[in-house]
Amino acid sequence: MPARPLINKIKADPKKWSEKSQCSVAASFKFEYTDIQYRCWHCQTEAVFSALDQKHTFEIKKASINQRRILCETCWSQSLHLAAELNECVVKWDESKCSLKIDEIFLSYWLQLLVEQETYVPYRRDSARKNMLRKLLRIVALSIKTDDVKDGF
Numbered sequence: 001m002p003a004r005p006l007i008n009k010i011k012a013d014p015k016k017w018s019e020k021s022q023c024s025v026a027a028s029f030k031f032e033y034t035d036i037q038y039r040c041w042h043c044q045t046e047a048v049f050s051a052l053d054q055k056h057t058f059e060i061k062k063a064s065i066n067q068r069r070i071l072c073e074t075c076w077s078q079s080l081h082l083a084a085e086l087n088e089c090v091v092k093w094d095e096s097k098c099s100l101k102i103d104e105i106f107l108s109y110w111l112q113l114l115v116e117q118e119t120y121v122p123y124r125r126d127s128a129r130k131n132m133l134r135k136l137l138r139i140v141a142l143s144i145k146t147d148d149v150k151d152g153f
């Protein structure tokens with residue numbers, strides 16, 4: 001069995017946190033960061049939010065001290081990629097709703113992205129959007145069928 005990696009510790013400097021984090025309870029007792037081991041929510045891999053990474057996240061990027069990691073690095077970048085793709089769908093949708101609402105490929109792709117995103121982010125559910133896409137896909141499928149019937153005559 002491989003030996004567990006040594007737990008790293010690094011001095012914390014709460015004065016460098018974001019203003020909001022400095023007002024938190026943690027600011028009065030956080031003297032050091034220690035590696036936090038966790039299991040990726042998506043792929044179940046063991047991952048580490050290292051002490052050094054914590055220092056960078058809270059003191060340089062000024063993220064909230066309450067921020068926790070739930071995804072490993074690979075899944076995290078995949079989830080960012082998904083978010084960007086979804087954002088692109090929204091932009092396209094806003095630009096050309098009329099033609100896209102009957103575009104089966106676009107609608108299915110968007111729906112698939114939303115469903116996939118849920119496997120990365122436990123708290124983000126866009127049920128309204130998914131329902132709309134499913135409804136539009138049903139309408140598209142129905143109109144295709146109707147065309148088939150018409151062609152038959």
Ligand SMILES: [Zn+2]
Nearest residue numbers: 040043072075
């Ligand atoms: Zn993962």
